[in-house]
Amino acid sequence: MANISFKTISLSNSTTTSAARLGELAFSTIPKIIETPAAMLYVRTGVVPDVTYDFIPDNVTRLLEIPLGSLVESMNNLENTESYANFARLSNPIYCPFHDTLVPLRAGGNGNLFSSVWTKSGRKELNIDRFKKLIQLVKPTMYETMFDGDTPFDQTTDKRFTKDRERSRKFLENSLEEQKNSTNIIIPLVGGYDKRHRELYLNEILRLIPKYEKNIFGVSFEGIHSYGPLTENLNIDTLKPLIEETRKKLNDYKNLLFTMPLLWRPDNVIRAVDLGFDLFSGAYVPYISDRFIILSFRYNDKMSSNITGPDYNINSKEYMNGKQSLLSNCECYCCKNYTQAYVYHLIQTKELLGRTLITIHNLYHYHAFFQAIRESIKANTWNEYRTMILEQYPIQEQK
Ligand SMILES: [Zn+2]
Incomplete structure (x- = not known):
C-alpha cells in the first residue's frame, strides 16, 4: 500500500469557537498534495457516475471514494490482478469507506461474525476473512474497517448498543493485527446517538491508538444515520455535542483525520467544517445530478x-x-x-x-x-x- 501522511497546518482565528482547520494529505505514489477540507470524487464500479475521466473538471480533488460494497461483486475478477487501481486503470489515491453513502442501510444485516454492505442489487454479507481478503485485493490507499453501526435513532436498546461496540471493536482489532492490512486505517466510531456508549467506545479506541498509532489514520463518525437520501437533511447541529466531546478526547492526536459519510449539502459542509471535519464524501454530486x-x-x-x-x-x-x-x-x-x-x-x-x-x-x-x-x-x-x-x-x- 502507498504511504500516506496527514498533518493539520493551521487553525482559523482563535477569536471564534470554530474548530475549522486546514490539512495536507501527502502520498508516496503521487507528487501532488491534497489540501483539506476537501470533497472526494465518488466512484462506483470503476467510473464516476455519468461522466468519463476526460471530462472531469480540473478543479476536482483527485481522491477517489470507492465504497467497498460496490467491489464485492468484482472479487473474482480481482484475484488475477495486482490491485483494483490496476484493474480499473485508476491512478489516483483511493479511500474505501465500508458503506456506500448513496445506498440506505436496512436493519438486521449484522451478526457476531459478519457485517453486511448494501448494494443496488441487495445485501452482501462480509465476514472478517472475506473483508480482509477484499482489502488485500483492492489495495486502497486508505480504508475504513468493518463495523456494526446498526443503531437507529430512538429504536436501539442498551443490549444492541453493547453488541454494536463489541462487534465493531473485534472487527477493528482483527484488521489492525493483520500487519499487511493494517496501514492507513480509518476507524469507524460507533455508539449511535448514545452519549455513554459513544464514550465507552472511544475509551476503547484510545487504548488502542498508542499501540497502532502508525496505522490509524483517522476516524469516521458512524452509527448516526442509515445512509441514503435521508442524510441530505440531517441536522448537523444535533450532532454538535457528541462531535465536540470526541474532539476533546482526541485532542492529543491533532493529525487524525475527521470524516463522516453523508450526502453533504453545502450548508451542512459549512457546519461540519466548523466542527473540524477534514474529508467529505462526494456522493452529493451524483445524488443531485441524478435528480437534475x-x-x-x-x-x-x-x-x-x-x-x-x-x-x-x-x-x-x-x-x-x-x-x-x-x-x-x-x-x-x-x-x-x-x-x-x-x-x-x-x-x-x-x-x-x-x-x-x-x-x-x-x-x-x-x-x-x-x-x-x-x-x-x-x-x-x-x-x-x-x-x-x-x-x-x-x-x-x-x-
Ligand atoms: Zn457550470
Missing part, C-alpha cells in the same frame, strides 16, 4: 447574487427556451458551451448527455466551493464566509 438539480449558490463574493436560490431543477418547463448557461459566469465546460434550453431538451429526450453535462457543472461548482472554504480559512475570513453560505440556505428545523 443544478448547484447555483454563491461560493465566492465575486459571483453575482443569484435569483434562483442555492440550487434549482433544470427539468422544468420554464427553462425550455433558456438562452443562458446553467449558471451565468460559471467557467465549467458545460456552462461555457451549452444553454439551459439544450440541457432541458436532452433531459426530455432521455439523452444521457444531459446528466453528463449536469454532473460536469455540479462537480466544478462543488469542488470550487471547497477550494473557497480552504482559501477563506487561510485568509482568516472564515466567519464572513460561513455566514455568506448559510444565509443562502433556509434555516433548518430542529429535529
Whole structure:
C-alpha cells in the first residue's frame, strides 16, 4: 500500500469557537498534495457516475471514494490482478469507506461474525476473512474497517448498543493485527446517538491508538444515520455535542483525520467544517445530478447574487427556451458551451448527455466551493464566509 501522511497546518482565528482547520494529505505514489477540507470524487464500479475521466473538471480533488460494497461483486475478477487501481486503470489515491453513502442501510444485516454492505442489487454479507481478503485485493490507499453501526435513532436498546461496540471493536482489532492490512486505517466510531456508549467506545479506541498509532489514520463518525437520501437533511447541529466531546478526547492526536459519510449539502459542509471535519464524501454530486438539480449558490463574493436560490431543477418547463448557461459566469465546460434550453431538451429526450453535462457543472461548482472554504480559512475570513453560505440556505428545523 502507498504511504500516506496527514498533518493539520493551521487553525482559523482563535477569536471564534470554530474548530475549522486546514490539512495536507501527502502520498508516496503521487507528487501532488491534497489540501483539506476537501470533497472526494465518488466512484462506483470503476467510473464516476455519468461522466468519463476526460471530462472531469480540473478543479476536482483527485481522491477517489470507492465504497467497498460496490467491489464485492468484482472479487473474482480481482484475484488475477495486482490491485483494483490496476484493474480499473485508476491512478489516483483511493479511500474505501465500508458503506456506500448513496445506498440506505436496512436493519438486521449484522451478526457476531459478519457485517453486511448494501448494494443496488441487495445485501452482501462480509465476514472478517472475506473483508480482509477484499482489502488485500483492492489495495486502497486508505480504508475504513468493518463495523456494526446498526443503531437507529430512538429504536436501539442498551443490549444492541453493547453488541454494536463489541462487534465493531473485534472487527477493528482483527484488521489492525493483520500487519499487511493494517496501514492507513480509518476507524469507524460507533455508539449511535448514545452519549455513554459513544464514550465507552472511544475509551476503547484510545487504548488502542498508542499501540497502532502508525496505522490509524483517522476516524469516521458512524452509527448516526442509515445512509441514503435521508442524510441530505440531517441536522448537523444535533450532532454538535457528541462531535465536540470526541474532539476533546482526541485532542492529543491533532493529525487524525475527521470524516463522516453523508450526502453533504453545502450548508451542512459549512457546519461540519466548523466542527473540524477534514474529508467529505462526494456522493452529493451524483445524488443531485441524478435528480437534475443544478448547484447555483454563491461560493465566492465575486459571483453575482443569484435569483434562483442555492440550487434549482433544470427539468422544468420554464427553462425550455433558456438562452443562458446553467449558471451565468460559471467557467465549467458545460456552462461555457451549452444553454439551459439544450440541457432541458436532452433531459426530455432521455439523452444521457444531459446528466453528463449536469454532473460536469455540479462537480466544478462543488469542488470550487471547497477550494473557497480552504482559501477563506487561510485568509482568516472564515466567519464572513460561513455566514455568506448559510444565509443562502433556509434555516433548518430542529429535529
Ligand atoms: Zn457550470
